[in-house]
Amino acid sequence: MTGGASSPLRPSWRHVGADWKLARLDGRRSTPVEWMPATVPGAVQLDWARARGIPDPAFGQNVRLLENLEDDHWLYRTRVPDARRGPGEQLVFSCEGVDYACEVRLAGRPVLSHEGLFTPFEIDLSDCAPGAELEVLILPAPKLAGAPPDRTQASHACKPAVSYGWDWHPRLIPLGLWAAAGFIVRPAAHVGRVDFAYALSEDLSSAVVSVAVEAAGHRWRLLDAEGAPVAGSASAGEPLRNPRLWWTHDHGEPYRYTLEVTGAGGDTYRRPVGLRRVRLVMHEGAWKQPAGFPVTRSNPPVTVELNGRVIFAKGSNWVNADIFPAAITAETLRPLLRLARDANFNLLRCWGGAVVNPEAFFDQCDELGLLVWQEFPLACNRYPDTPEYLRVLDQESRSIIRRLRQHPCLGIWGGGNELFNAWSGMTDQSLPVRLLDRNCYDLDPGTPFLPTAPIGGMGHGDYRFRDEKGREVFEIYRSAGNTAYSEFGCPGPSPVAYLETFIPAAELWPPRPGTSWQTHHAFGAWEADPSTWLCNGTLEHYFGAARDLETLVERGTWLQCAGYQGIFEEARRQKPVCAMALNWCYNEPWPSAAGNCIINWPARPKPAYHAVRLACRPVLASARFAKFQWRPGEAFSAEIWILNDCLDPLPAGEVEVTLLAGGARTRLLLWAFPPVAGGRNLAGPSAHAVLPSVAEGSFELVLGVSPRTDWSSSYRLSLLPGGR
C-alpha cells in the first residue's frame, strides 16, 4: 500500500498494539527455549543486546559482541488481539517488509513465505480467533555459498550489501522486523493503494492529473496550498492550467499540492504531491564529441534539466543513516536533511549499497526541495541472471518504484553502484540491469533511468587528498574533464570531542592500527590504500609527525576542508561539460574516527561540512590554484572566477584579491567584473604574488566581493620550508 500501514494519513484506521517477543533458534524447526522482549520495528541484534546487557556497540570495539548472530533463525511471536470491530470493519496483520526472509505462521501453521525488505504484505485475520499465536520466523542472513565474508555474500539477494562490511561500515548484518508490523482495524471497504500520476504538457503550461485508487466509488480532489480545489474526479481528464511546479529549494519553491481521496465508506487519505519534469539532457557542446572516424557514440547525458531549465547538481552520496535501518526515522532524518538543504545541496544520490529509505526521507526531501537519485539495492557485486534472483529483484524493484514514484523529489532512478566496473563485473547485457530498466519504463517512464554510476563520461574517485603518485585533488580534477563527479572523497579525522565519545581514553593517543581507531575505519579501511582513512602518511608528508591528537586532527581537518572546497569549486568551473558534483559521502551509519563523510553520525557536521556549504553557494568568487603547499619565496598565482549557478543574470561587481601572509596584507588584484549571464560562470584575471620568505605555516588568499560580500571566499594554504 502506498504510504504504508504506519502512515498517519488515514484517520479511520486503528492500529492495535501488539506485544512481540523474540527467541533465538538454532534451526528452522527448533523449539524456542528462551524468550526476550522484542521491539518492532527493530532488529534481532538490538533485542539480543538489550536482553543480554551488551554494551553500546558503537563504543570501542563492542561491535564484535554482536558477531555470530547472523546465521541463526529468530522467531518473533505475538497473539492476534481481541480487537473491537464495528460493522464492516476488518482486522489485518500488516507488515511493511522483512529483513530479510521469513515464514509467517498462524496458530502453528505456515501461512506465508516472504523475502525482501521493501515489499509489504498483509494477512486478513477477520475470521481468526483472538489469542491465536502469530509468529514470524526470520531466516538467517542470505549468503552466497562459498563466498568470502564480505559483500559478495550478498550478491544473489536484494539485501543491501553494505552490512556485510564496507570501508566505512562494520560487518553487522541486521535481521528482523525492521519496518512497521502490526494489527490494523479498518473499514473493509477502505481506500487501498492510491497512485497519483500526471502528464505535463511539453511547455509545462498544463497538467492532466490522474489518480488510480483501490477503492470502490471513491472521489479525489487536488487542493492547492491554500486548500482550494484545483482538480478532481468530478472533472477528471481536464487539464490543470498553469500548474505550480515543484522546484529544488535553490531554484524556486518546492511547491506541493494536497491529494485528498475519499472512499465510499468515508475512509479518507491525504498526502502532499508535487508536479515536476526531470530530464537528463546532453550538455552544451556534447554532440561535438566524439569527432573524426571511426566515430563512437557521444557521452550519455547526465545534465539535470528541471522544469525545462538546466541546473547544476550539487550534493552528496547518502548512505545508511544508521547500521540498523529501523533507527532511520522521521526524527533522525530531519536534522540530516535540513543540513543538506543548508549546505546548498540540491541533489542526494541514495547509494545502492544502502537500504532504500523509508517514506519520511522522501516526504522531507519533497518538502525541503531536494532531488533524489535513488539506486536499487545493488552495489559492487556481480548480481546473477538466475530466475531466483530476478524474481525477487522484480518484486522488490516494483515495490520500490510504486512507492517512490509518488514523490516529486524522486528525480533519477539508478540501477546500482559501480556495476559496470571490474570489481562488479556486470554489463549492459546483465539481466538484472535490464529488468530494472524495464520496470522503471513500465511503472515510471517519465523519470530518467541510469543503469549504474559511473556511466560513460562520469567519474568516481579519488577518495584521498593526495594519491600514491603524489597528485593532489587540485591536479586530479583539473585534468579530469568528466561529465559528472558523482563520487569523490577527501578524508578527514573526526573532531576530538567526538572521538572521545567512542574511542576509549587509553587508545586515543597515538592512533594505532588494531585499536578502536581501526574498528572505526581510521586504518586499513579501503582495500586500495592501507593508510585510509586517517591517511597519516599524507599528514606527515605535509606537516611531519604530530605531537598530540589536537594537532593531528587540526591538520587532517585542514586537508579535508581545503580538498572538498577545491573539488566542488573545480567541478563547478567545468560546467557545462560537468553537470554534477556529489561528494562521497554525506553521512555515516555510526561513529567514524576518520573518513570521507561531512556529517558525523547521527547528525554532527564536521568542519568540512561548512567548507562544502560555502563552496556550494549559488554564487561565489572562486580561485583556481595548482597545489596546497608552497615554499617561502615561491611565485604563487591563482585564476579568479565567478561561479554562478543562479539561473537569473547577476549584476556587475568587484572582486578584491588579497594575500594574507607573513603578517602582511597585500592586495593582488581588483577585478571589476561585468554582469554575469544566468547559469554561467565567468573566468576572470589571474592574481600573482611572490610568497614571503619566512614560513609561518600557512597563508590565506581572500576574494572579497562587493557589493555582495556574501559571495566572498577565502583559501588557507600551507607555507612550509618542507613544502614540495
Next chain:
Amino acid sequence: MTGGASSPLRPSWRHVGADWKLARLDGRRSTPVEWMPATVPGAVQLDWARARGIPDPAFGQNVRLLENLEDDHWLYRTRVPDARRGPGEQLVFSCEGVDYACEVRLAGRPVLSHEGLFTPFEIDLSDCAPGAELEVLILPAPKLAGAPPDRTQASHACKPAVSYGWDWHPRLIPLGLWAAAGFIVRPAAHVGRVDFAYALSEDLSSAVVSVAVEAAGHRWRLLDAEGAPVAGSASAGEPLRNPRLWWTHDHGEPYRYTLEVTGAGGDTYRRPVGLRRVRLVMHEGAWKQPAGFPVTRSNPPVTVELNGRVIFAKGSNWVNADIFPAAITAETLRPLLRLARDANFNLLRCWGGAVVNPEAFFDQCDELGLLVWQEFPLACNRYPDTPEYLRVLDQESRSIIRRLRQHPCLGIWGGGNELFNAWSGMTDQSLPVRLLDRNCYDLDPGTPFLPTAPIGGMGHGDYRFRDEKGREVFEIYRSAGNTAYSEFGCPGPSPVAYLETFIPAAELWPPRPGTSWQTHHAFGAWEADPSTWLCNGTLEHYFGAARDLETLVERGTWLQCAGYQGIFEEARRQKPVCAMALNWCYNEPWPSAAGNCIINWPARPKPAYHAVRLACRPVLASARFAKFQWRPGEAFSAEIWILNDCLDPLPAGEVEVTLLAGGARTRLLLWAFPPVAGGRNLAGPSAHAVLPSVAEGSFELVLGVSPRTDWSSSYRLSLLPGGR
C-alpha cells in the same frame, strides 16, 4: 502468426486466389476512376509503372518517373471468393503487413485500420457473402510535417527511413501490399501461433524445450536430422541431454532440429529450429580499462560468445536487397546469402534504416550458419517520445521479436542505427530505445540487446580510402583501437560491363555530375564529402587523370580491394580488443555506379568481394604496412602475422615473404612460425626491402605459407614517382 499465412508448412491450409486491382486516388474519399491490374505482394509504384509503360526505373535517370506518387491514396480491390469449404473450415483474409498504413473496407464499410509493415492481421470472412468487395486503402507515405524531403520525414514512423533517400538509395518511397495478402481456407481449429523456446543449462549439456501453441489439444515433437524424436509434449519439461547446438558455419555445423506440431483437428505445422547460446562478453583485458581516478565505466561488451566460445565476428552490413521490399524473396536472397557464407562471413548486421527481411532471409541464415544482428527500423533520426509513435513502435517491435526469436541465427537485437550520435540526437533516456529494450527483455531475454551502434568503444566510419586530411585506411584503423568496427567503407566503381547495363552509352565517358552517374551515387552522394562515391580526387591524387573508363575503373577497384583487405586484416590484428569487423555495406538495392558495397544488385560480386573473402579466411598470413603508394628507392617494411580465428590450435609452418618489383623476385624473409594457439593471432618478424629505383606502377608483396598454401596472401601496392 508465426511463419506467416504464406508459409508452405501447413499442408491443410488452402490459399484461394485473389485478383487484385488498383486505383490511384486524389483523396481519401475519392471515387476510383481508372483501375489497373495489381500484383500482390508488390508496390503501387510497380503496378503504376507497368500500367503506364514506364521504362525500367533502374536504368539511367528513369527513377525520376516514379516521383510524385508518394502523397496519393491508393485503393486495392478484390472480391471475397466463393470458396468451397468443408465442415469445420473457415475463410479468412490474411495480410502479413502493410506499407505503410491502410484502412480495410468490406462491402464498402471500414472494418479495420492498420499501421506498420511488420504486424500481420486477419479478418474472419466465414460469415461474409461471396462476391463482396474487399478493399485496402493505402494512405500516403508518412511524413513529419515541416521536415525537409529526406529521412527526417520518416522520424515519427516505423517505416524504414532509407527510401526517403540515402547516399546509396534513391528517394523512392514504396507503398502498398508489400507482403502476402489473400484468402485462406483452413480448419477453424487450426494450429495458430507456435512459440518455440528453450533453456540451455549453463554448461550447455542439456536443454529444456518448451512449445506454446495457439491450438486446443495439440501435440508437439522435436525431431533430429534423421527424423528421430528427441523431445516432445509427451515428456514436456524433461531435459534434452547433450543437445546438438547450432553453430556458425565457420566454427561448426548449423545443426537444426525439426519442430512438428499437430493440432487436434489434424492440422500440422513443421519448421526447422536450432539451439544456441549467444552472449556479448567483455574482451580480454577490458576490465583493466579505464584505470586511475576519476574512473568511468569499462566499455560495454561487443565480443560474441557462441555456445561458450568467443568468436571473432566477420561480416558486413546488410541493407535492402531491393528498392521494393516485395522483391526480396527466397529466390533473390539465396545467391546473396550463399555469397556471404562463401566470403567467410559469420555475422550480418541488418541495418536499421532498411526493411526487416522476410522469413526466407532468416530461414536461409539458419541453414547457412550466419548470425544476424537485427536492428529495429530506426536510423539516423530523432524518434520522439510521443505516445502515438511509441504505440506503433511497441506493436511493430513485438511482432518483429515474436517472429525472429524463433531463429537460431538471430544473435543480437539492435535498437537502431547511430541513434546516440549528433545527427540523430537520441540518448539512453529516449523512450523509444527504452521501449525496445523492454520488449526484447520481455519477449527474448536470452538474446543480447544493443541500444544502438555505435555504443561506447565501437567505431563507425571512415567510408573512404583516404580522408580529407590525407590519412589512408592503413593509418586510420591502425591508430583507432575500437572494440568493434561495425561500419567501415572503402568505395569503388562498378565493373564496366555492369555500368553499361544502366548508364546510357552517351554518358559513360567521362563520368560527370548531373548525369546518370550522379543518380547512381557516383557524385555528391554523401553529405560529408562531395566527391563520393567515385572519389575521383583521390584517384587523381594517386594516379593522375585517367584517359578511359576501363583505366578509371581499374584504379578505383584497386583502391577498394587494397583498402578492404587492409581494414579487415587490421581489425583482426587488433583482436581481442577488437571483436568485430563489418564493412559498409554488403549489398545494394539497385545499380550502383560507385559505392562501398562488395556485391552489386541483384547479386553480382565486385572484385572487392574476393579481396574481402580472402581477408576473412579463418587463417591467413597477413602483412601490416604503412601506406599504399611508395617511391622508387624507398625503404619498405611490413610486419608479418598469422591471423587465426580457428578455435583449435594450428600446427607450425613457414611463411616466405617475397617482393615482386621491377621484374625481380626478392626473398625478404623466411619465418618458421611455431604452433599457434586456438583463436590467437601470432605476430612475427618484420620484412624490409629497398624498393627498386625504376617505377613500374606497382609492386607485390607475397606471403607464401607452407605447408598450408591456402593461408598464403599477397598485396599489390603502388610504386610511382609521384607517390607521397
